[in-house]
Amino acid sequence: MNLEILTPxxxxxxGEVISVTVPxxxxxxxxxxxxxxxxxxxxxxxxxxxxxxKTEKLIINGGAIEVIDNKIIVLAExxxxx
Amino acid sequence: MANLKxxxxxxxxxxxxxxxxxxxKMVSAAKLKxxxxxxxxxxxxxxxxxxxxANLSASLEDGVSVYTQxxxxxxxxxxxxxxNRGLAGAFNTNAIKxxxxxxxxxxxxxxxxxxxxxxxxxxxxxxYYEKRNYNVIGNNNELYSNLNFENVSAITESVMDAFVKGQxxxxxxxxxxxxxxxxxxxxxxQLLPVPKAERSEKQVSNTDYILEPSKEEIVxxxxxxxxxxxxxxxxxxxxxxxxxxxxxxxxxxxDNAGDLLKKLKLAYNQARQAAITTELSEIVSGAAALSNx
Numbered sequence: 001m002n003l004e005i006l007t008p009x010x011x012x013x014x015g016e017v018i019s020v021t022v023p024x025x026x027x028x029x030x031x032x033x034x035x036x037x038x039x040x041x042x043x044x045x046x047x048x049x050x051x052x053x054k055t056e057k058l059i060i061n062g063g064a065i066e067v068i069d070n071k072i073i074v075l076a077e078x079x080x081x082x
Numbered sequence: 083m084a085n086l087k088x089x090x091x092x093x094x095x096x097x098x099x100x101x102x103x104x105x106x107k108m109v110s111a112a113k114l115k116x117x118x119x120x121x122x123x124x125x126x127x128x129x130x131x132x133x134x135x136a137n138l139s140a141s142l143e144d145g146v147s148v149y150t151q152x153x154x155x156x157x158x159x160x161x162x163x164x165x166n167r168g169l170a171g172a173f174n175t176n177a178i179k180x181x182x183x184x185x186x187x188x189x190x191x192x193x194x195x196x197x198x199x200x201x202x203x204x205x206x207x208x209x210y211y212e213k214r215n216y217n218v219i220g221n222n223n224e225l226y227s228n229l230n231f232e233n234v235s236a237i238t239e240s241v242m243d244a245f246v247k248g249q250x251x252x253x254x255x256x257x258x259x260x261x262x263x264x265x266x267x268x269x270x271x272q273l274l275p276v277p278k279a280e281r282s283e284k285q286v287s288n289t290d291y292i293l294e295p296s297k298e299e300i301v302x303x304x305x306x307x308x309x310x311x312x313x314x315x316x317x318x319x320x321x322x323x324x325x326x327x328x329x330x331x332x333x334x335x336x337d338n339a340g341d342l343l344k345k346l347k348l349a350y351n352q353a354r355q356a357a358i359t360t361e362l363s364e365i366v367s368g369a370a371a372l373s374n375x
Contacts, residue, residue: 006127008231008314009120025303026294039134040294041303064304066134068291073130077307078232 001033003049005060005074012058012079013049020072021048022065037068047074086357089350096346100339106169107332110325114263117322120229121260124318128311135308138293139301147305148246150276157197158189159241159250161273162211163257163316164204165324166226171331173258173266173324174206180268181207181256199250201237203317229321234314241313242306245274257316258323264330266323273312276305 003020005013021030023045031038042063049056061078162181164174185193192198199217202208203225211218220240225233244250253274258266293300 004126006130008124008127008311010123011126024294025299036292037290038292038294039138039300040292041300064131064134064300064307066130066291075127075131075134075307077235 001031001070001072003072003074005047005058005076005079007076007079012076012081013056015051017072018050018052020050020074021046022074023047023060024065031065031067031072033070035067035070039064039066042074042076047076086350086353089346089353093343093346093350096339096342100336100343103332103335103339107329107336110329110332114322114325114329117318117325118260121315121318121322124311124315128315131304131308131311135301135304138297138304147276147302149242149274149305149309152275153248153251155251157199157250157252158192159199159201159244159253160185160189161201161203161241161253161255161313161316162207163255163320164202164206165320166205166223168206169331170324170328173327173331174204176266176268177256177258177320178207178210180270184254184256184270201241203237203320225317226321229317231310231314234317235310238310238313242274242309250274255313255316257320258327259316260319260322260326263326266327269316269319271312271316273309276309 001017001019003013003015003017004011019030019032021028022040023043025041025043028045029040042060042065044062045059047058047060049058059080060074060076061080063074063076065075066073160181162177164177168174185198189198193216196217199219200207200211201219201222202211203222205223208218208221208223220237222237225237241250241253245253252272255269255271255273257269257271259269261267
């Protein structure tokens, strides 16, 4: 499953992941393989990316997510890497 | 010979000017590369946001967001994007001229009644409009020293707030759109209220999305983001255009200085040769006079 995290200033993440947890407006949720198509707005909070080799965490400043056909795109207004 | 010395001094001054313009050209070329990179980085984000927004809002009726409300226009805000520094050819003059034409054509009565407000991004427009007693709001000259999305959105947010409160009923942006290093396209864009055409372009995709929290709320949240992107893009475009314009202007200046140097050197050598010839003929005729006697 492919994940892209984009901010207006740069591309923060681009690669294959196993799962990603995002801070949705209706509550935090996790996207796994073959997730149904979804568009959701995101709050300020932590994004956890799990790849085959490691787990990465970063804080985003609100934004939106689109999931379709195992392709996840996160639009973040700003990213604070931790 | 005084003429000889004069020419020598001019040659020295022209060649030092040429060195400066050459250096400025190279600096601008490097900065241009970074500025265009920033535009390229922004593109995927901007395109995706637009796509989602177009997908969702096509089926929504008007008046969903406060930012799309068309009101009777009483107060107009003009955002003029220029640069902080000059020596970029007609870059700043053109932007200001376009803004002035716009004011003369559409907003003359607003200007006379004091209902035209201006936000200047860049020192050149700021100085120009302050000198001519326009309603210039704030000071954004520091923006270019640290140009990023956050700083530009701060301006956009204050503009959006003022729009919602009814301080302005229409907001337009004047800037140089970046085409390539030698070409800038002067552009006037309406920022607020969000123009209709942009809301309903593109075809709707048939994917059945789960929408959280709801279609209306997502659109309502994404529209402000899109407005911020629009102004950010304008500023980035103008920034890249500035360096492009400066690069071409300095390239031409370097060429012109080269031409001038060539001419001066020719004049210098001619004068030197004339001096030598006169001196020689004086010696020869002097010697001839002596041997004759």
